[in-house]
Each structure stands twice: as structure tokens, then as C-alpha cells.
Amino acid sequence: MRNFEVAFIFYDIADILEIKGENFFKIRAYRKAAHTIENLPLEIEDMAKQSRLQEIDGIGKALSGKIDEIINTGSCQYYEELKRDFPRGLVDMLKIPGLGAKKINVIYDVLGITSIEELEEAARAHKLRTLPGMGIKTEQSILKGIQTLRGHAGKILLATALPIAERISTMLSGMKEVTNIGLGGSVRRKKEMVKDLDIVVATESPEIIIKDFLKYPAITRVLAQGTTKVSVMLNIGLQMDLRVVKPHEFYSALQHFTGSKEHNTKLRGFALKMGYKLNEYGIFEKDGGRAFYPESEEEFYRKLGMSYIIPELREDRGEIEAAMEGRLPDVIKQKDIRGDLHIHSNFSDGVSSIESIVRRAKALGYEYIAITDHSKSLKIARGLDESRLKEQINIIKKINNKIKGIRVLTGIEVDILTDGTLDFSDDILKELDVVIASVHSGFKQDQKTLTRRIINACYNPYVNIIAHPTGRILGRRDPYDVNMDLVLEAAAATGTVLEINSSPDRLDLNDFMVKRAKDMGIKVAINTDAHHAETLTDMKYGVWVARRGWLTAKSIINTLPLEKLLDFLNKTSFRGG
Secondary structure: OOHHHHHHHHHHHHHHHHHHOOOHHHHHHHHHHHHHHHOOOOOHHHHHHOOOHHHOOOOOHHHHHHHHHHHHHOOOHHHHHHHHOOOHHHHHHOOOOOOOHHHHHHHHHHHOOOOHHHHHHHHHOOOOOOOOOOOHHHHHHHHHHHHHHHOEOOEEEHHHHHHHHHHHHHHHHOOOOEEEEEEOHHHHOOOOEEOEEEEEEEEOOHHHHHHHHOOOOOEEEEEEEOOOEEEEEEOOOOEEEEEEEOHHHHHHHHHHHHOOHHHHHHHHHHHHHOOEEEEOOEEEEOOOOOEEOOOOHHHHHHHOOOOOOOHHHOOOOOHHHHHHOOOOOOEOOHHHOOEEEEEOOOOOOOOOOHHHHHHHHHHOOOOEEEEOOEEOOOHHHOOEOHHHHHHHHHHHHHHHHHOOOOEEEEEEEEEEOOOOOEOOOHHHHOOOOEEEEEOOOOOOOOHHHHHHHHHHHHOOOOOOEEOOOOOOEOOOEOOOOOOHHHHHHHHHHHOOEEEEEOOOOOOEOOHHHHHHHHHOOOOEEEEOOEOOHHHHHHHHHHHHHHHHOOOEHHHEHHHOOHHHHHHHHHOOOOOOO
């Protein structure tokens, strides 16, 4: 029995216990044991045969007994008893982003709901908002989570797909027959939405890998099976392709299955001119067929006379020509980010207090953050009026005196109103460190009106950043009808910064627009738009968009040290007319 099979049962036990409201320490013990087993460098079955289970961190007499039972029988009595009177659909609900065990327990106890389908029906009928500890926001969040889980047009968000891919990769890497492993496809290229997963495995025992992989409990259906490839459907509704190659073929296969198709087609054309043929198994001389097996992807590209091309750039947007000429950009890295300039606290529609946000940001190593709650017109988000904004500024001053090593900037996300004016007067805006302007209403206005609203904000002397400029929400709302050519021209003319919103369901601006902005000399801010202290870590998704858009640190204002950032924000650009 493989490690992942034992780990799956322990994870399942932990999930069931959590929904049932059992003892926290018991739940944690099972979850910790599952994580440890999943990541063991040795086979759990071999350790059991050698009576070494209790050498594993967190595995005592009781858990080792259950592991022995699972290895010998395929399950354990305790697990089977838990499942007997427990609806399986409740565990499936835990996959819904933002829905925790306590809420699931309430939903089950009060409404008797036992499946995601029943849950969605109840949410659409407004039956959840009246439950204890819930409300309209929770109900809307659950619907959003279900939509995220199911994806859109056969695709799901990168933020949903990536953890699944990483977990399966970790599971496979624990097999002693695996000598190398890598994620491929659109997940590795960090595309905003993903239609399937690709994982490449190097091994001398392909038949064993495929046979044991098919035991993975999250597989609901086998779509195709061969000697080097197996395609399956996962329980989240996502297809996964496992590619199995010989160790010496690994890096050619990883490059090939990373794609994109357009990148690989262009690359093959260049290789042919050099006398080579490319495929997933290696680089071959066109005449004679002598093979070259690279020992890294860097060596793969070097063999073709070019610089290494990072996965995010492999989209046939000029990266191959740039690599041939040695002019690929040194794109932004996560470590270059010094702060986050778009964060919501519990003053408006955020969950966390300002102090808890600051402490989390400091733990992330940030030099600064900006608190930018909504302005007064956005009543559904408890937007701040002038008096509450002043109250918040005073609190921020106190926190800056209290917490050292990080600076909290004052700010606002001011609404661009339907008539093109801003929600606060210039007298208020000029007192703030950071002013973000954005559209939250009037999405159905005609293109000319919507575009003029955003351009007006660009020409306001106190607006620093335009947030989520196209208004899209991936899988749920298309961009509103705005002429981005004119918006980009206005941003370039006024020095207004455009945002890459890192919220996984926004990623707005997208990578195409980011590259256009870069080419026009427009500065960019990568922000999370976080509504909870923990979602400050969503910054990575925006960084990946920036990398796909060829951005270097010089184009991004929140890579600047604090004093240079403040100097940049305080500069008066030409914004007349």
C-alpha cells in the first residue's frame, strides 16, 4: 500500500471529525499524521514491516495500530464506523473555497443538506442567510465558492488547480520508483485559468507508477491508459494527464509538456534550421538521428543557441527571438515586492482589524502597506464617510507608533461615480498617502461613458492608482465595455499607475494588457485587494501575471523602498484637461 492511500484515509478521518465538532487536538493529530505520511521519503509499508512506524514524528501506538490495520486490510474499523452514518457529501463541501467545517455542520443540522447540489439550491433560494452565524455575505460567498470549484467553460482558477497539482506531485514523488517529477502545462506557465493538469514523471518502472497511481482515491474515472500516459478525471471535475518517461528523457519531456503549443511549434521551426528535430524524448540530429538528452531545461535551450526561457513566457509572444538575441527581461520575482497598496480592513467590508493586517504583513517581510477601504457611496461594503476615514487615520497613526519595522500608509479606494466624479473631494484625497480609484457601479453604461469615467480619474491630481481596470471576475463576469486603448493613453499621459489585482478571480490587468502597459512606459502596482489578513499571500498570483507580461521590478512601484515610493506618490504629474 502506498503512502498516499494511508494519508488519504487519515485526512478523511480528520475532515469527518472536524465537521462533527470533535476534539481539536484529535483532529490535528490525524491531519498532522496524514501530512507526515504523505511526505515520507520511505514507503510506509516497508516501515510497518520493520516495526518502525512509531519512529515517525506524530505517530504513537494508537495511530501505528490503525496504519497496520489499513496496510493489512485496505481500511480500518474506526474509519468505516465514521463513514457509516456520515453523508459523504459533507466532506465534499470542504472543497468549496471559504466554507469551513463549522458552517457545514450548521447547514447539515438545520437544513439537512448533504450535497453540493443541495447547498447551491438552498443558497439560490436564500435559505442560508437566516442560519446562525451566517448572513447575506456568507450566502453569496458560498455561491461564489461553488462556482469557483466547478470552474467556467471547463476551466478552473489557477488558485484552485495549483494546490491540487502540487499535492498530487508530492504524493507521486514519495514513490521510490520515481527519480524526478515536474508539473507541466498551463499550471506551470501560471495561466489564470486551467482546463487540465499535466505531470511528468521520470522512472525506470512505468508500469508500477501507472498501476499504483490509479489507486489514488481522488480519481473518479480513467479516460485513457497506455504504457507512457494515463488520463483521469479527478473528483473536482478536472482532467489530469500523467506522462511517464525514462530518466534521461525527463527534461525534454518536461519542456515539451509545459508548452505552450505555439511556443513549441515556433521552437521546432528554429531547431530545424539548426539541423535538429525536437520531441518529448530528446533533441535529435535531423541527419543521422544522433540524440542529445539535456540534463536541465537550461541546457535544453542552450543547445538551441538561446537563453533559458522561464515557463511563464512560453506563449510565442516574441520570447524565442528575444532568447536568441540575449534580450529576455529579468522579470519580477516575489522577493522584489516590498509592500501591498490595496488592502481592506474591518472598517469597510474586510474581516481583519488593521493591527492584525499589519502584523501579518510584517511577518511576510513587507516594509509598508496601505489600508484602502471603500468610500462612502459603496454602502453594501460599509464604505467610509469623511468622519470614519478621519477615525481610521488616527488609528493608523497610533499603530505606526506601536509597531516598528513596517509603515502603514493611509489611503482609500475611492469610487468613480456614474457621473464621472469621485466619491470624495480633492480636499480629502490630498491628505492621504495613497488614493486608489475604481469603478463599482454602472457596469452597463455605454463604452464612451465608462471610458470617460476612468480617464477622468486618471486626470485627477490626487489619484495614484486605477484598481482592477477592466472589472472582470474570472468565470463570473466579463470585462465591462471600456476602451482600454484610451485608458492606457490617459495613464501614460498622466503618470497614473495601473493595478494588477492579485485576487485569484480577478487578475486584472491581465498579462496581455500588462505587456502593453509596459511597452507604453506605464507604471504598475501589484496589489492583493485583500479582505482578510491571510489573503495577503495572494500576492504571488499577481506576480505571476506580471512575469507573463514581461514586467521587471523597475516597472512596479511597490518594489520601491518606502522613501522612494512616497516620493513617487507625491510627485505632481500633468493631469490637466
